[in-house]
Amino acid sequence: MLFSHDTEHALGTVVDLVNTGPSVAGEDHLPDLTTLQEFVDHNEVSDVCDLDATDLEATLRLRDRFHELFQAPEDTEGTVRRVNAIVGEARTSPHLTDHDGYDWHVHFFAPGSRLAEHLAAECGIALAYVVAAGELDRLRVCEAPDCSRVLVDLSRNRCRRYCDSRTCGNRMHVAAYRARQRESAAR
Template identity: 55%
Template sequence: MAFSHDMAHSLATVVELINTAPETHGEEALCDLSDLADFLARRQVSGIGALERRDLDEVRAVRAAFHEVCTAPDREGVITRLNALLSGTRITPRLTEHDGHPLHIHYFAPGSSVAEHLAAECAIALAYLLVENEWERLRTCAAPDCSHIFIDESRNRSRVYCDSRTCGNRMHVAAYRARRRA
């Protein structure tokens, strides 16, 4: 499935946000406001004002909620958790063009906190993934020492590693060496 620009961007943002958590990253990657500002700049999150300590705490809470959504044991669990997350946002869809991006839809309400902004944009993207029966594209890396979450955008849904250059290559080399020893 080919995702629109804003859908792909929001899915990549939620995946990267989840992967900043100690459970997936191995250590906290959002340690302070500077880390949060870097994350928001890297993900080109627009409409963000000055950051405060509460923003960091709220974003970490939203990140934990997204992790629960993405690791729910079944479809009903995903729906329940995603609805709970969506119910905590003020969603105001509006068309926008900015920063050289094509026309797309923003879902966060004007004046939203950064956490509510991320919750609205990313939860809508995950909801579309679920509605389009593409939820299985959201995966956890198959490498035994990696718990990163990723979106499989391959045509045949065959991707199993978060990054083919690191985890994939490491696992293929290990399998090759094991075959050579046998």
């Protein structure tokens, strides 16, 4: 395991957040407070206050900022500036907790933080760990030609190319197989 459970969870949350955006999904999958609450529940974001319209607006702005990090992961200096800005603007208050059956771990968001601040702290710190580990090449955009979803490749050998092996990965493997079949039939 390269990163801790919390870091991997936060990285998954970043990916899920970015992949809700219209520039990735074709339409906005966080159009209202109901879908935002579903996102919070699905990603098991802990200690979230009641959501309101300002939470939605701030989270959508943060989503765009996180998306920028996946656009040019080879730009370490730019990524460092962006991550530092995101984390620097969030109220952070590192504290130990052992909620939901997990052993002691550190949360970085300040208690009582609004959702976007919570995500900026937790997900921003997770991305900072990726940078500090020299693992920015793990931040990727799906290689399927008709997909722009993002992913974090946490595989040991860094071989993950598609956002989902059951959809994009399977589709691309089937297309490659059919191309090989056509090529061998043409010989």
